[in-house]
Amino acid sequence: MTKGNKSFEKAIKLFFSLAASATIVGLLLIIVYITKEGTLLFGKVNVFDFLFGKEWKPSSARFGALPLIVGSLVVTAGAVILSAPLSIFVAIFLTEIAPKKVANYIKTAIELLAGIPSVIYGFMGIMVLVPMVRQVFGGSGLGIITASLVLSIMILPTITSLAEGALSSVPDRYRYGALALGSTKWEMIYHVVLPAAKRGIISAIILGVGRAIGETMAVLMVVGNVAKIPESLNQPVATMTSIIALDISYASGLHKYALFSLGFVLLLLSMCFIAIVRGVYKGSYERV
Amino acid sequence: MYELRKALNNIFLTLTWIASVSVILILLFIIAYITYKGAPVVNLKFITTWPQGYEAKGGIWPTIITTFYLTIFSAAIVTPIAVGGAIYLTEYSKPFSRFSRYVRFAADTLSSVPSIVYGIFGFAFFVIYLGFGWSMLSGSLTLALMILPLILRSTEEAILDVPYGYKEASYGLGATKWQTISRVVLRTAFPRILTGVILGMGRAFGETAAVMLTAGMALNIPISVFDGGRNMSSHLFLLATEGISLDAAFGTAFLLLVIILFFNVGAKRIARRVGK
Known part of the structure; x- marks a missing residue:
């Protein structure tokens, strides 16, 4: 040579x-920038007043994020x-x-659902679900129920494909063992396969939660965006993501800092979810 | 007792059938509804003219250009980086080295960061701090970061699936590492790498929150990388929430959906052709 x-x-x-290294640098840039901009507020507003304050009124400099946090949690739940x-x-x-052919059709459907942009889900929500929810539950139709319905379809591909991976990694000898002992197919699934795949299924659900909390456009379009702690399920709420998206283009001063603080909370949450999932998986490798 | 167990078995197995069929029905309903309402609106004039006046009647030409600009530009930025990174992880670094674990952790975390967080990051960093303004550059860099983990991980898997014997044969013929990577590994893994890139482009194509905050909302045909523009999904968002010109909204949604499905089906086709 x-x-x-x-x-x-x-x-x-x-x-x-x-x-x-670019992957690491990119992540660090995001963490550093969001942390830097997201903690500016805490020079002026107490962290606890921000997290547990019940009033979100940027016009009169009230930045209690509790209604938004509750909004995100309720809609996600x-x-x-x-x-x-x-x-x-x-x-x-x-x-x-499923027979293999049927399974392939369903997998394709799930991949396509995952590829549909969130703004189209939001648009479908406005056009189809809002009138339906309005008829059934009364109110404006915008609010917790509609947002939860839209989100439930959006996170279905995430949970399904991860849970499917977990189930298919359960060794076949478990299944044969259960069937040989005389259990029905459902008993085999319920008592043997699901418990064996428990950790994978839990991580699938956690990642689904993460996606739901972070989802922005679809929620913004159907949630109503009223920053109040809800008393019933057919009330409009606002979520952390929807308020950021609505206000960031015109916010200034403390208001802008507060929006970045919400972004900071979202970033911390998504990192927590990844850490939890990694912890859950670490355990499962040790066991197998 | 046995009767009961058998009945329970049948009930639950039927439920899994119902659940699965309903997933397909949901997808078909979305496609059918958007097509039924949107397809009649779309014609050559809708595609090639500008939105007219306050009610945004007329076409959506500038938003189409902006969307393609952002998608292609972000893919052009991210592909060399993601593919290069994946090559490093699979061919150069030791499998469980600290560095490669950090890269994988960073990729997993990046893929779970909500798009609005990418949006405000891109806004604070690219738009304001680096002074790129609301532009194709800011938008594409933000999107590039967003689809980086997807392309990195899919390329990694594609390379790991290249049979070891191919590499051994190449080295055995006296090829250098780079020759082996470029002519054997990448060539064999190419279709699946392409699948990952196309899926990433599909995500960039439909993204709204991150683009609105970094490329802006102005209707514009971007030429230079410092020009701003409004992409199709942001346009759809505006039309849908302000309730102006529902026809144009359905038309935009239809085009968006068709192109995204095209991306996804294309990616799947390529993946399947390799399977054979």
């Missing part, structure tokens, strides 16, 4: 290592309660029951 060749190989390696059972049933169907 000539000398020029060797230094070329070295240059190539350097480029690849820099490219790999609704979405996960609706979506998790459905997703797990679909995952069971895909791994345990």
Whole structure:
């Protein structure tokens, strides 16, 4: 090998290592910037007043984010309660029951659902679900119920495909063992396969929660955006993401700082979810 | 007793059927509804003319240009970085080295960061701090960061699936590392890498929150990278929430959906062709 060749190989390696570092640099930039801009507010407003304050009124410099945090949590909880059972049933169907051809159709459908942009889900929500919810539950139709319904469909692909992965990694000998002991197919699924895949399914649900909390456009379009702690399910609320998206383009001063603080909270939450999922998985590797 | 167990079995197995069929029905309903309402609006004039007046009747030409600009530009920025990073992880670094674990952790975390957080980051960093303004550059850099983990991880998997014997044969013939990577590894993994890139472009194509805050909302045909513009999904958002010109909203939604489905089906086709 000539000398020029060797230094070329070295240059190539350097480029690849820099490219790999870009992922870390990108994440650090986001963390540093959001942290920097997101903590400016706390020079003027107490952290606890921000997190637990019940009044969000930027016009009179009130930055209590509790209504927004509660809004995000309620909408997310609704979405996960609706979506998790459905997703797990679909995952069971895909791994345990469906003929291969049928399974392929459903997998394709799930991938396509995952690819549909959130603004289209929001648009469908406005056009189809809002009038339906208005008729059934009264009120404006914008609010917790509608947002949870829209989100439940949006997080279905996430939970289903991860749960499917968890179920299909359960070894077949577990299944044969259960069937040989005389259990029905459902008993085998319920008593053997699901418990064996428990950790994977839990991580699937956690990542679904993460997606639901971070979802912006679809929620913004159907949630109503009223920053008040809700008293019933057909009330409009505002979420952290919807308020950021609505206000960031004109906010200034403390108001802008407060929006970045909300972004900071969202970033921390999404990092927590990843850490939890990694913890859950670490355990599962040790067990197998 | 046995009767009961059998009945329960049948009930639950039927429920899984119902759940799965309802997923397909939901997808078909979304496609059918948007097509039924949107397809009649879309014609050559809708695609090639500007929105007219306050009610945004007329076409959506500038938003189409902006959307393609952002999608292609962000893919052009991110592909060398993501593919290069994946090559480093699979071919150069040791499998469980600290560095490669950090990169994978960073990629996982990036992929779980909400799009609005990308939006305000891009706004604070690219738009304000670096002074790029609301522009194609700010928008594409933000989108590039957003789809980086997707392309990195799919490229990594594609390269890991290249049979080890191919590499051994290449080295055995006296090829250097770079020759082996460029002519054997990348060539074999190419279709699946392309699948990942196309899926990433699909995400960039439909993204709203991150683009609104970094490329702006002005109707414009961007030429230079410092020009701003409004993409199709932001346009749809504005039309849908302000309740102006529902026809144009449905038309935009239809075009958006068709192109996104095209991206996804195309990616799947490519992946399947490799499977054979």
